[in-house]
Amino acid sequence: MFEDNADFRKYLYDHLSPDYQVIEAKDGMEGLDKSIEQIPDLIVSDVMMPEINGFELCHKVKSDERTSHIPVILLTVKASDESKIAGLETGADDYMTKPSEIKELKVRIRNLIDQRRQLRMRFNRKQGLKPEEIASTSVDEKFLRKALAIIEQKMSDPDFSVHEFAREIALSRVQLHRKITIFNGSVDD
Numbered sequence: 001m002f003e004d005n006a007d008f009r010k011y012l013y014d015h016l017s018p019d020y021q022v023i024e025a026k027d028g029m030e031g032l033d034k035s036i037e038q039i040p041d042l043i044v045s046d047v048m049m050p051e052i053n054g055f056e057l058c059h060k061v062k063s064d065e066r067t068s069h070i071p072v073i074l075l076t077v078k079a080s081d082e083s084k085i086a087g088l089e090t091g092a093d094d095y096m097t098k099p100s101e102i103k104e105l106k107v108r109i110r111n112l113i114d115q116r117r118q119l120r121m122r123f124n125r126k127q128g129l130k131p132e133e134i135a136s137t138s139v140d141e142k143f144l145r146k147a148l149a150i151i152e153q154k155m156s157d158p159d160f161s162v163h164e165f166a167r168e169i170a171l172s173r174v175q176l177h178r179k180i181t182i183f184n185g186s187v188d189d
Contacts, residue, residue, distance in 0.1 A: 002031030002045040002057065003075075008098070012044070015102045020109070028052035032060055035067050039178045041113055044105070046098075047076035047087065055090045062091030066175050068139035071112040073105070143169075143179065 001016065002025040003009040009024060016022050023040055025031035029051035035043060043061065047054035054074045061067045071093040076083060079097040087095040094108050150168050154160040166176040 001025075002028065002043065002049065002054070004046060004049045008046075012102075012105075016044075016106070016109070019106070028054065028057045032057055035061055035070065036064065039067065039175065040070060041116070042109060043070055043072045044109070045072065045074055047074050047078065047083075055086060058087070058090040058092050063139060065139055065143045066171060066179065068143070069116075069179070071116065073108060073112070075105075147180070 001009065001012050001022055003012060004027055006026070009026070013022050013024060023034050023038055025034050028045070028049040031043070031045060031049075032052065034040075035057075043057075045054040045057055049057075052060070054076070058072045058074060061070055061072060072091065073094040073096060074087045074090075074092045075096050075098045076087070077098055084095045093112055096105060096108065147165075147169055150165060154165070154168075162173060162176070166173045169176060171179065
């Protein structure tokens with residue numbers, strides 16, 4: 001949860017932490033860094049923050065192969081249709097005005113996490129992986145196509161390792177593991 005207002009951040013933390021492991025950030029840049037480092041299941045971010053705002057944060061998260069699969073909920077005091085459309089155009093999965101009804105926010109969080117879990121389960125049961133069927137964004141599809149191309153190219157090399165695969169796809173081993181497990185559904189839920 002990324003929120004520059006300390007009181008509202010505490011309010012959200014107090015209500016979300018009994019059900020979720022909550023990562024806090026006081027500004028957009030810190031939130032982006034923590035997103036890349038920790039790969040959360042979902043991001044709840046204020047729109048108006050110092051450093052980078054929620055729109056920029058969302059765009060950066062959704063444009064990065066390491067984080068593009070993470071659902072984002074943007075919170076703002078701006079309730080206009082233009083603001084909502086701008087937020088959704090950055091790739092946000094949901095957009096809520098604040099102060100939000102905490103019950104509604106919890107339902108939206110649960111729904112987004114459940115939708116991703118069901119998607120992983122559905123594709124885990126299928127034989128064969130087709131990037132265009134599993135990817136939730138074009139960045140995810142590009143990542144999967146790149147990963148499959150590397151695997152197909154190196155399949156016959158007995159020395160091909162996870163370390164080499166991570167290097168070729170330009171991710172750390174931990175980030176590669178998280179990204180791949182998101183798609184194949186083997187994450188412990």
